[in-house]
Amino acid sequence: MDFAIIGGGFTGLAAAAWLRSLAPEKSVAVLEAARIGAGASGRTGGMVLAESAAGDLPGLGDVLHSFAEILRKLGVDCDLSLPGAWEIGRRGKSENSPIEWKDSGTLRVVNEVPGGTLDPGKLVAGLARAAHQRGAAVIENALVERVEWSKGAELYVPNGFVRADKILFATNGLSLSLSSLEGRAEPRLTLAAATEPLRDEQLQAIGLSQGKPFYTVDFPYLWGRTCFGKSIVWGAGLVAAPDSQHLEQIDVATNEPARMFASLEQRVRNLHPALAEIRFIHRWGGPILFRENWQPVFSRHPASAHAIVLGAYAGHGVALSVHLGVWAAEALLGRRELPDWGGIEIV
Numbered sequence: 412m413d414f415a416i417i418g419g420g421f422t423g424l425a426a427a428a429w430l431r432s433l434a435p436e437k438s439v440a441v442l443e444a445a446r447i448g449a450g451a452s453g454r455t456g457g458m459v460l461a462e463s464a465a466g467d468l469p470g471l472g473d474v475l476h477s478f479a480e481i482l483r484k485l486g487v488d489c490d491l492s493l494p495g496a497w498e499i500g501r502r503g504k505s506e507n508s509p510i511e512w513k514d515s516g517t518l519r520v521v522n523e524v525p526g527g528t529l530d531p532g533k534l535v536a537g538l539a540r541a542a543h544q545r546g547a548a549v550i551e552n553a554l555v556e557r558v559e560w561s562k563g564a565e566l567y568v569p570n571g572f573v574r575a576d577k578i579l580f581a582t583n584g585l586s587l588s589l590s591s592l593e594g595r596a597e598p599r600l601t602l603a604a605a606t607e608p609l610r611d612e613q614l615q616a617i618g619l620s621q622g623k624p625f626y627t628v629d630f631p632y633l634w635g636r637t638c639f640g641k642s643i644v645w646g647a648g649l650v651a652a653p654d655s656q657h658l659e660q661i662d663v664a665t666n667e668p669a670r671m672f673a674s675l676e677q678r679v680r681n682l683h684p685a686l687a688e689i690r691f692i693h694r695w696g697g698p699i700l701f702r703e704n705w706q707p708v709f710s711r712h713p714a715s716a717h718a719i720v721l722g723a724y725a726g727h728g729v730a731l732s733v734h735l736g737v738w739a740a741e742a743l744l745g746r747r748e749l750p751d752w753g754g755i756e757i758v
């Protein structure tokens with residue numbers, strides 16, 4: 412095997428599709444522990460944001476433009492819409508704000524930035540299809556338990572092992588010891604909840620009829636977006652990882668997550684009279700990974716120069732994961748250098 416990619420989310424699938432586009436003679440496999448999109452990519456809010464969580468970075472390029480171009484080249488249709496995104500806050504200049512919500516003060520639109528929304532299910536499925544159609548093997552239920560580095564790289568899955576010349580670790584907030592990110596980045600579970608579909612008058616009354624996603628620039632934090640079926644996905648709150656660091660062990664229906672959902676839902680109902688009776692019909696959590704400086708990890712693996720670790724987008728990874736996944740593919744082929752800002756300290 413020429414290239415093994417661990418993790419079937421946006422990062423790993425985009426990298427696999429791109430590798431086979433550029434080098435159809437090379438063998439590529441995506442090893443996914445559970446199902447495609449089982450991590451953050453199948454649970455994301457789907458707000459499409461520019462730059463990174465730490466802002467622009469040297470050499471990062473125009474993430475939104477690149478993202479749209481990659482999707483076009485890979486033939487992925489995911490209802491991408493880029494009307495802009497609203498920064499909302501309790502302070503700061505805000506003239507003619509469509510949003511006027513009560514939430515520890517009055518929340519109004521204080522800035523508009525490039526961005527928009529997409530259908531995350533269509534994105535993850537479209538990337539998987541693009542990888543598969545180009546000849547990458549996409550293998551589900553293939554948890555990589557360990558990697559032996561002595562003779563090249565051997566990736567051990569429950570039924571055997573795969574030998575690969577080069578590896579991309581695209582495991583995000585899971586399997587941190589495997590990717591070498593344990594102690595170098597903080598995993599969290601982030602929570603989101605979706606309402607029943609709203610009527611047009613309700614969307615109009617609360618200022619969300621333009622379909623622009625929003626996130627607060629001050630605290631308490633709140634983000635959200637309208638979906639194509641007119642429901643709204645709202646998010647706030649991070650649950651710390653258990654001592655084991657395994658986010659999979661958290662049950663979102665109990666304890667702290669359950670209390671956080673109750674508080675988020677009450678907060679939303681209090682934002683505006685048009686939301687007072689709103690029902691929530693889905694609740695879920697997903698992994699996100701933060702570095703201290705909120706810059707993504709994009710680095711050689713400490714165990715081998717033939718392996719790259721990419722992730723830790725700090726909840727800002729929808730467009731960025733695809734943009735950097737493609738960059739990682741080019742780096743694995745030796746056609747591009749890694750950026751200076753993605754390095755992890757050897758501890």
Ligand SMILES: Cc1cc2nc3c(=O)[nH]c(=O)nc-3n(C[C@H](O)[C@H](O)[C@H](O)COP(=O)(O)OP(=O)(O)OC[C@H]3O[C@@H](n4cnc5c(N)ncnc54)[C@H](O)[C@@H]3O)c2cc1C
Nearest residue numbers: 418420421422444450451452455456458555583697728729
């Ligand atoms: C609730 C939520 C809302 C979000 N909202 C937004 C948003 O609106 N906008 C935005 O820009 N970002 C958002 N994010 C962040 C964004 O979704 C992520 O940054 C992005 O999906 C990361 O993609 P990824 O492929 O790197 O990781 P993931 O999608 O997490 O994929 C990692 C994959 O690796 C697999 N894996 C892990 N360990 C192993 C192993 N040992 N062997 C094999 N496979 C393994 C996992 O099963 C998983 O499928 C949100 C995240 C969450 C959780």
